[in-house]
Amino acid sequence: MTTENAVKAFRDVQRKLHAYYHAMGLISYDTMTTGPSDASEGRGVTLGILSEAAYELETCKETKDLVSFLLEHRDELDPQAKREAEKFNEGSEYVSSIPAGEYTEYEMLLNKSQEVWKNAKSANDFASFAPYLKKIVETNIRFAKYYRPDQDVMDTLLGRYEKGLTTKELDSFFGSLRARIVPLLKKIKEVPQIDDAFLHQYFPKDKQEEFSDYLMEVMRIDRSHCTIGETEHPFTTNFNKNDVRITTHYYMNDLTNSMYSVIHESGHATYELNSGDQYEYTCLAGGVSMGIHESQSRFFENYIGRSREFCSLIFPKVCELFPEQMKGKTAEDFYRGVNKSEPSLIRTQADELTYPLHIMVRYEIEKLLLTGKIDVDELPRVWAEKMDEYLGIEVPDDTRGVLQDSHWGGGMLGYFPTYALGSAYGAQFLDSMQKDIDVFGSVAKGDLSPVIGWLTDKIYKHGSMIDPKPLFEAAVGKPFDPSYFTEYLEKKYGELYGV
Amino acid sequence: MTTENAVKAFRDVQRKLHAYYHAMGLISYDTMTTGPSDASEGRGVTLGILSEAAYELETCKETKDLVSFLLEHRDELDPQAKREAEKFNEGSEYVSSIPAGEYTEYEMLLNKSQEVWKNAKSANDFASFAPYLKKIVETNIRFAKYYRPDQDVMDTLLGRYEKGLTTKELDSFFGSLRARIVPLLKKIKEVPQIDDAFLHQYFPKDKQEEFSDYLMEVMRIDRSHCTIGETEHPFTTNFNKNDVRITTHYYMNDLTNSMYSVIHESGHATYELNSGDQYEYTCLAGGVSMGIHESQSRFFENYIGRSREFCSLIFPKVCELFPEQMKGKTAEDFYRGVNKSEPSLIRTQADELTYPLHIMVRYEIEKLLLTGKIDVDELPRVWAEKMDEYLGIEVPDDTRGVLQDSHWGGGMLGYFPTYALGSAYGAQFLDSMQKDIDVFGSVAKGDLSPVIGWLTDKIYKHGSMIDPKPLFEAAVGKPFDPSYFTEYLEKKYGELYGV
Numbered sequence A, B: 001m002t003t004e005n006a007v008k009a010f011r012d013v014q015r016k017l018h019a020y021y022h023a024m025g026l027i028s029y030d031t032m033t034t035g036p037s038d039a040s041e042g043r044g045v046t047l048g049i050l051s052e053a054a055y056e057l058e059t060c061k062e063t064k065d066l067v068s069f070l071l072e073h074r075d076e077l078d079p080q081a082k083r084e085a086e087k088f089n090e091g092s093e094y095v096s097s098i099p100a101g102e103y104t105e106y107e108m109l110l111n112k113s114q115e116v117w118k119n120a121k122s123a124n125d126f127a128s129f130a131p132y133l134k135k136i137v138e139t140n141i142r143f144a145k146y147y148r149p150d151q152d153v154m155d156t157l158l159g160r161y162e163k164g165l166t167t168k169e170l171d172s173f174f175g176s177l178r179a180r181i182v183p184l185l186k187k188i189k190e191v192p193q194i195d196d197a198f199l200h201q202y203f204p205k206d207k208q209e210e211f212s213d214y215l216m217e218v219m220r221i222d223r224s225h226c227t228i229g230e231t232e233h234p235f236t237t238n239f240n241k242n243d244v245r246i247t248t249h250y251y252m253n254d255l256t257n258s259m260y261s262v263i264h265e266s267g268h269a270t271y272e273l274n275s276g277d278q279y280e281y282t283c284l285a286g287g288v289s290m291g292i293h294e295s296q297s298r299f300f301e302n303y304i305g306r307s308r309e310f311c312s313l314i315f316p317k318v319c320e321l322f323p324e325q326m327k328g329k330t331a332e333d334f335y336r337g338v339n340k341s342e343p344s345l346i347r348t349q350a351d352e353l354t355y356p357l358h359i360m361v362r363y364e365i366e367k368l369l370l371t372g373k374i375d376v377d378e379l380p381r382v383w384a385e386k387m388d389e390y391l392g393i394e395v396p397d398d399t400r401g402v403l404q405d406s407h408w409g410g411g412m413l414g415y416f417p418t419y420a421l422g423s424a425y426g427a428q429f430l431d432s433m434q435k436d437i438d439v440f441g442s443v444a445k446g447d448l449s450p451v452i453g454w455l456t457d458k459i460y461k462h463g464s465m466i467d468p469k470p471l472f473e474a475a476v477g478k479p480f481d482p483s484y485f486t487e488y489l490e491k492k493y494g495e496l497y498g499v
Helices: A003-032 A040-059 A061-072 A079-097 A099-121 A126-146 A153-161 A168-190 A205-218 A257-273 A292-304 A308-321 A333-338 A355-370 A377-391 A417-436 A440-446 A449-458 A468-476 A484-497 B003-032 B040-059 B060-074 B079-097 B100-123 B125-149 B153-161 B167-189 B205-218 B255-273 B290-304 B310-320 B332-338 B357-371 B376-391 B419-435 B439-446 B449-457 B469-478 B482-497
Strands: A226-230 A238-239 A243-248 B225-230 B237-240 B243-248
Touching: A003 A040, A003 A061, A003 A079, A003 B003, A003 B040, A003 B153, A040 A079, A040 B003, A040 B237, A061 A079, A079 A126, A079 A417, A099 A126, A099 A355, A126 A153, A126 A355, A153 A168, A153 A355, A168 A257, A168 A355, A168 A377, A168 A417, A168 A484, A168 B255, A205 A226, A205 A308, A226 A257, A226 B310, A238 A257, A238 B040, A238 B153, A243 A257, A243 B225, A257 A333, A257 A449, A292 A417, A292 A449, A308 A333, A308 B079, A355 A377, A355 A417, A417 A468, A417 A484, A417 B449, A440 B225, A468 A484, B003 B060, B003 B079, B003 B237, B040 B060, B040 B079, B060 B079, B060 B449, B079 B125, B079 B332, B100 B125, B125 B153, B125 B357, B125 B376, B153 B357, B167 B357, B167 B376, B167 B419, B167 B482, B205 B255, B205 B310, B225 B255, B237 B255, B243 B255, B255 B290, B255 B332, B255 B449, B290 B419, B290 B449, B290 B469, B310 B332, B310 B439, B357 B376, B357 B419, B419 B439, B419 B449, B419 B469, B439 B449
Parallel strands: A226 A243, B225 B243
Antiparallel strands: A238 A243, B237 B243
16 A cells, blocks of 8 residues: 555544545534424434444544554655544544443433433422433443543543643642632622613614624624524534534623624634635644634634723624614623623623633532542532632532533533633733734724734644644734733733722 | 445445535525525535535445346345435436536526526526527427437426326316316406405515414424525425425415415425434435425415414414404404405415416427427416416516526426426325325314324335335325315315315
């Protein structure tokens, strides 16, 4: 076999896998958007067959031999083919490290525990979920040891979602948040609050839909490659770089909820839509990691979308669509309103300032669990203590406490930090970007193309060709430094609240 | 191998094929409903891979051996397993009869000709399409000879869409239409016409959507298993019996267009939703043929939906939703309005009376083409002559003439008759049904369950277990007889127009 033939055969395998994942992804998307509510059995049959076909193709001897051959000849490959083989191998290495029976057993556990979590959440019944979470924690520890016997368990789990991320780095990151954001929040609590009542009137759905179209236009989303749908929880999914879907949820008594969902998800979409063509249908297509992806959605949501310039830019449109609701209000009122900070119970509804503290609570608890310092049964108590300590808020029940997120029941331990990290990456991107282009001058003019151009050049076009850490460092010219983020928050919220 | 094991293995193959077709079907559905407009490349990649996988599985040696084994042991099988093997074999027999190279070449020809047809239609340029249609006709004749060397070509093509259907039967059917409907239409032309202007006012989309929901409720569609979407051309698709999708198209200046699309497609949906559970994920799942399927959609659209009783039933709702537009109108005006008959150019917009004549034009032309009595180049002339003879209408251009339908460019010769046949079957179903239940008494009360129950018992629950002809004959207790249809039309339109 020549390396050329091997690369060709390997790309065929990747293309086939892509096809299976496209089909499975569309079935999931359809389920959450327009599909019939009671059709899970038939979907399950098809998903089972397609995922089995994908698993077989990914792990069969032929594929393994092909990848081994390519890795043995890696010096003869061009950089992309080399990276494809390495990245593909990384992906299957984890699964291969786990005894097959245990892997299937765990999949079945997760399937069950997600259902149990859902019921536990609606019944505010943590005790029914605890035994499942215990098993999930134990299994995660065991699997991490199979995969990387000599490495810290938490580091192994973190690395699965954000390659190269360590507890050391996160401890320093959350340490600086604790030292600087917690006191800032306390100061804000003592001064007069921002009035955002005008953003909580009745906003008809058809007008909000028009507003979404307008925002996507401002975000320069190519609508022939990206649609918007409605779901319970907003998300972005893509099947290839020319087929991206974002969703939102309209609340009739809240203008900004869907507005910032649309901007956030459009940030994710922009990343995918501008990924390099040469990576299509390979394992290098699209965004490289959760952290970098979240940095893009939050960059547009917060650094751009909650800036004074952006608020001024779109305020005339807001007034055009909602003249009654905006009567007597200025662009500055709008800017202040959308930036109101207030400790709250639910992570997904938190504002820019308090959001990372919600993540900190989860990160600290994950560490305690994985090192055996606390037991799953203690979670409600520890949760309440930390919410009180960092956010100064009392947790009335587990539904709005430890049971609010689906992640742990789905086996995702070590995933939450990527959310906060994404926010923090953004501050450093902004700093670097401002050295090259007039970011807010462009925003004020309504032209986001220099911003998107900068990000495309530094991040998007590379797809998954470069690991998150070197990608980030090449973009900003230095390692990750959380002080950019804390300084940004202090400056912005200091000015907003005069503290 | 025991027959029991063989049946199990065979059902696994069918389940896998089902999964591939589910995935491909959803990709097509998504393309036509909510998917991005410019994403055909990526869809093409995935569809290509999935259809290749399906083709391989369907035609591989293992599958063929399995089916042969089952057919050899057919006497040991239960009726369902026996029928599955036979039906599956029938499906692959046609493909297998054609030399592989020719089959692929034809697929490529069709792919190209569909595009050529689309452009030819918008440019009113039949000449550019003619060479493709010539090749399609030649290939269809050749393939029919490969498949059934001793059979009449037209009969072979008809049988592919409606097993057992022959030209002899259709000649007699269309002969009686020609003899009885053409003179009736001429008489109608000479008397005062029905006023349906009130149905062509402005009807806002949101109210039409509410109306669709109401109609699906009247049709007893279980919405947890069936959704409604919007497309350019209405259609029904299903992935299994609990996952059915209908679509409609709303015209703001026409109330009845979408209304009858919803009823028609709900008829197709009802068939699928009530198919026997035991056939799920096998080749016996769902409707047995095009003709029987169309008989169900048209039964609800015309025999039920355009009846006086149905119009009276829904008229209060129409008035509630559109009080201004219905001012001064009665249920009888509504009944007369929705039944207005008027010769027109476009098949898909034709009324109940003129519709079968549009099909007759196509059927006669197909016969002339396949027996070499006319050449493709003569089609525009022959089309115009027949439209004038049967419908008394002048064809101004080929766009609204011979180029209007996509079928021939897609290789579907012998398909059109199933449309008219479906309409005609309905008259005989109605006659039989009325002997068992009080059809229009139930409709008047707004309770369609006796009607659906009768059809479920006679047709739906059998899935594809019984061939269309014996299924039909068992349901109505005698062979197909077109006079039921012509008598129904003569009676209804005679009374409506006083002729």
